[in-house]
Amino acid sequence: MLQYDIVVIGGGPAGLAAAIAAKKNGVDSVLLIERDRELGGILQQCIHNGFGLHEFGEELTGPEYADRFIKELKELNIEYKLNTMVLDISENRYISAINTEDGFMTIKAKAIVLAMGCRERTRGAIKIPGARPAGIFTAGTAQRYINMEGYMVGKKAVILGSGDIGLIMARRLTLEGAEVKAVVELMPYSSGLTRNIVQCLDDFNIPLLLNHTVIDIEGKDRLKGVTIAKVDENRKPISGTEKYYECDTLLLSVGLIPENELSRSANVKIDPVTGGPIVNESMETSVKGIFACGNVVHVHDLVDYVTAESRRAGYNASKFVKGELYEEKDTIKTNPGEGIRYIVPHMVRVKNVEDSLELFMRVKDVYTNVKMRVKSGENIIKEMKKRHLAPGEMEKVKLNLKKIEGKLDDITVEIVKEGA
């Protein structure tokens, strides 16, 4: 049986940052396990730029962003296994995994960092009726075919979902000679970044149909077309607004789901709202010694935030191994208040917060000119004016706990509308 102090599961941006942080904090025995044939995760197929503004102060492409961490990992001589699939994790931190060289292996870890990322929501999950021909892809799968394998997935496309991957793929398909007929969005707003709407759609004259959805799919063998309809305020298709779009490709960019099958096998408690583990200030899950970070915890909008969060997870995993994490009894909770969908971390052991506490959250709706209020119990401890808040963008609140007077109570974050 193999033994390591820390095993990181997943070699994408989260796993890379966590492994590096753990090693840098003095834990030498670190193993990173990656199921794909190379490190970098989904970043390797995100060949567009826009990554790294927070982390490096410059705009990098996905592979460039990954490359910096991969090189650092190698310079630090951190051990990693590629093409290796973790089959199971137990609560007492035994990992079973396989690859072609080692066969079936059991690995005992003092601490585990879960960094498996997320997967795409599929057609089945959103129940679009109609035929089931070839030519329907999740946006990420199409991105892999095009950017890594060098194959086109179609000639005329409709994209459902205006998240960033959908927008990026609209431009990518166009640049590779396909015609993107429309990007269709169920909600009244896009969940993608404005800059992507401008540079991926407006630049290429691709229409963005808000408040619309795909209601039927035609084509027995290969996709022939889709029917799009306008939806009402309850997101139900409005009869009479149907319009047929001839296309051979439908890309779905309809959401990401944290991949927590392994977390569940280790009995890690999952937050039904985020779809990821419930974590504390150290990114430790409900199972002692099992940490989690990145999109496996909650879906991030920027990889820079994944890196920051994962560094914290790796660092704290190393503290755990060294016996430096306080197992404080009285923890405080973070509560999503009015307008807030969720907050990560879910719990805070105040003693473990070294300088400031960072709360990541998503709002429920689009808000303009509102206040974001942070309360400890009933005391308002921070208020920030926000010109613009949208569900597509993650919000970060930094709290300097040392400056807060009195005993810290459960923290609530809420949106306060003007005049309230």
Place this chain on the structure above:
Amino acid sequence: MEKREMICIVCPVGCHIEVIEDKNDPSGYIVKGNKCKRGKEYGIKEVTNPTRIVTSTVKVNNAHLCRLPVKTNNPIPKEKISECMKEINKVEVNAPVEVGEVIIRNVLGTGVDVVATRDMC
């Protein structure tokens, strides 16, 4: 051009701005709807010299993948995107390639290079 409407992409707020030609303004334009200074700069740039980074892939031989991701290492004029893609599509490289390696020097005489965005061996 007299007036153009656009969404500012400098920050997530996404102001809907109007750029209007105005000989009296030192910049030659007035910008409306922007909530900050950077919005004005963006608006004027978009009507005078809009530029974009282009990212794509080129064919690569002898590697574990058959496409190498590339980018223009600086923004190029927006109207040259199409020509730039044509240049990119002509290229075929052999591994090994290192990140940052120049794949096309001075593409279309823009002074901008197309460079590899990852190592490939």
Place this chain on the structure above:
Amino acid sequence: MYDVAIIGAGITGTFIARELSRYKLKVVLIEKDNDVANGSTKANSAIVHAGYDAKPGTNMAKFNAMGNPMFDKVCEELDVPFKRIGSFVVAFDDEDMKTVKQLYERGIKNGIPKMEIINKEQVKKLEPNLSDNVVGALYAKTAGIVGPWELAIALAENAVENGVELKLNNEVLNIEKLDDGYKIFITEGVIESKYVVNCAGVYADKINNMVAEPSFKIIPRRGEYYLLDKTAGDFVNKVIFQCPTKMGKGVLVAPTVHGNALIGPNAEDLDLNSKDSTETTSDGLNFVQESARRISDKIPFNEVIRTFAGLRAEPDTGDFIIGESETAKGFINVAGIKSPGLSASPAIAKHVVEIIEDLNDGFEEKEDFNPTRKKVIRFNELSDEEKNELIKKDPRYGRIICRCEHITEGEIVDAIHRKVGATTVDGVKKRVRPGSGRCQGGFCQPRVMEILARELGKDMEEILKDNRGSYILTGKTNKGYDNKSAKELIATSVEE
């Protein structure tokens, strides 16, 4: 000249082919699609019914009762997943309880063993997730679940191993009567056969009418389903039916042999020209969801990973049509094999062999008939030690291709190289399940295509999803950017 030509490689066609392969006969199995089990066999409830449902005296009653006990042996021989988990017909009121009682009595008449009527407490004890409105149920212990397409594929493989010729991609275009048999015009030419067995599913009427007097119609009756993630696989432990109606057995909830949960079907009669209309509809899916809520309002519909629809071959005669055509000697119809067709299929096959045997004045058994097929390695079901040994022997079993179902490269390669091997992405999926999980092939489809291309010596672009025309890729990248509208926009953006 063949002795027997079987038209249609669904569950009945493959079963008959396999049963005929026991004898010294020249048998050909003709299929219009590029794989076996591509019609109703791949989209149904996957249930081996106990047999209380059909009216006593019908073919459905007879062959269901006979077929059910035959599953253990054939599934064992062919290494096909089959679980005898039992079924409930749940009742929500006194009226339903009357129906349950009738079904029980009918079951007795049909000769169905191991049935009992149980009360609410017994139901809730065995199925705690069911609605509190349940008042009782008919519990039939002999009901089971099976992998229908896996069974058909295994039967075809075993038949071919035993000498049956399989002609895929061959549609029957016409049939002509000869003095001593039939001339069958297929896509790739003409073949002759002494006997013809019509197992053409929803198209059985069309095939019959090529050579015999029209005597029945097959109505495509569509049923739509939800498939739930394995996380919901233990929502019920048994097949849960509601009381049957005129249109069928109603919406059911059942586990699958692979540990998912299946919910459906509705029943919608399509017109006779819609024999490949397997689209789902929002009305159909909504109906299924609403009906299933009667069984339990806790069904986790947020765990749906796929919706699909299948067509039942509904005969206008109301019963299975099995036997030699009165107007075409030696032409045997096996038509209208709707539910409980899967359950009845082993018995139907046996019966059809007897019919042909009678017509032929007997036939000789093969000494070397092999009733088993090479075991299928299911990596995920092996012990840790077995996994380790297997990877040492063949490293391809150490590479997981499908993350959701833990399917290895070794299993996929095996599925491709077996007799009646997979040639398409869905063909691989039907045999060894990559893409059947929660990501629905998002991660593994490129890898599966790569393996198919490599093993079959094809280019990636030639690999199909399912049937002919279902191409996945449309060429290579770096071919050019020629989007006119976009180009115009770019060109004018500065001049404005």
